[in-house]
Amino acid sequence: MSIMFITLEGPEGAGKTTQLRALAGFLRDCGYDVVTTREPGGTPIGDQIRHVLHDTANTAMSPTAEMLLYAASRAQLVAEVIRPALAAGRVVLCDRYADSTLAYQGFGRGLDADMLATLTAIATGGLRPDLTLLLDLDVARGLARRRDEGEEMNRLDLETLEFHRRVREGYLALAAAEPARWVCIDADRPGDEVQVDVRRAALKRLEV
Ligand code: TMP
Numbered sequence: 001m002s003i004m005f006i007t008l009e010g011p012e013g014a015g016k017t018t019q020l021r022a023l024a025g026f027l028r029d030c031g032y033d034v035v036t037t038r039e040p041g042g043t044p045i046g047d048q049i050r051h052v053l054h055d056t057a058n059t060a061m062s063p064t065a066e067m068l069l070y071a072a073s074r075a076q077l078v079a080e081v082i083r084p085a086l087a088a089g090r091v092v093l094c095d096r097y098a099d100s101t102l103a104y105q106g107f108g109r110g111l112d113a114d115m116l117a118t119l120t121a122i123a124t125g126g127l128r129p130d131l132t133l134l135l136d137l138d139v140a141r142g143l144a145r146r147r148d149e150g151e152e153m154n155r156l157d158l159e160t161l162e163f164h165r166r167v168r169e170g171y172l173a174l175a176a177a178e179p180a181r182w183v184c185i186d187a188d189r190p191g192d193e194v195q196v197d198v199r200r201a202a203l204k205r206l207e208v
Contacts, residue, residue, distance in 0.1 A: 107170025
């Protein structure tokens with residue numbers, strides 16, 4: 001059981017949170033000791049940062065400030081939750097991680113990829129996921145799903161369709177560049193069908 005840090009990524013409305021919860025339950029039933037967490041947030045300090053980041057009143061936030069706040073939340077999560085859990089031999093499932101910064105602040109906002117890679121290395125101390133599941137779907141479908149399900153819209157949900165399209169293309173490019181870490185899953189299907197693929201991908205790596 002060498003693979004222990006699994007992240008879920010994807011554009012808005014891909015169902016990551018539901019899928020992560022179901023995967024955690026399944027892995028626990030299989031006997032794994034599982035910790036679930038999310039970004040931004042996952043710690044008391046990170047949750048305060050999340051509030052600032054998602055507040056739709058904060059339209060004045062600069063892309064650089066946004067980038068640093070996500071990184072600050074991540075640094076706290078790695079130090080307080082992820083590293084201790086991995087050190088204890090637990091499986092960590094995280095709803096978004098550093099690839100969200102590359103996709104949203106890099107491809108979405110147009111910030112420099114090398115700078116983001118340096119910042120990410122500082123925030124994480126170089127800790128990278130063993131497996132990243134990309135729940136992929138058309139961005140208009142995803143945003144409509146969120147609206148239909150009455151989910152709270154955050155500051156980034158209010159960005160243009162073009163922004164979200166760049167984010168999705170960014171994810172696909174990141175996955176294509178590192179196929180050994182990423183598994184791309186079609187999320188435009190009923191949740192139980194998506195979960196079958198999610199479980200299969202996780203078990204395949206955990207049982208190596
Ligand atoms: P979610 O918890 O509903 O997925 O919302 C998180 C939002 O924050 C989502 O719009 C993606 C965005 N985000 C970034 O822009 N950069 C990041 O590094 C992270 C972790 C999230």
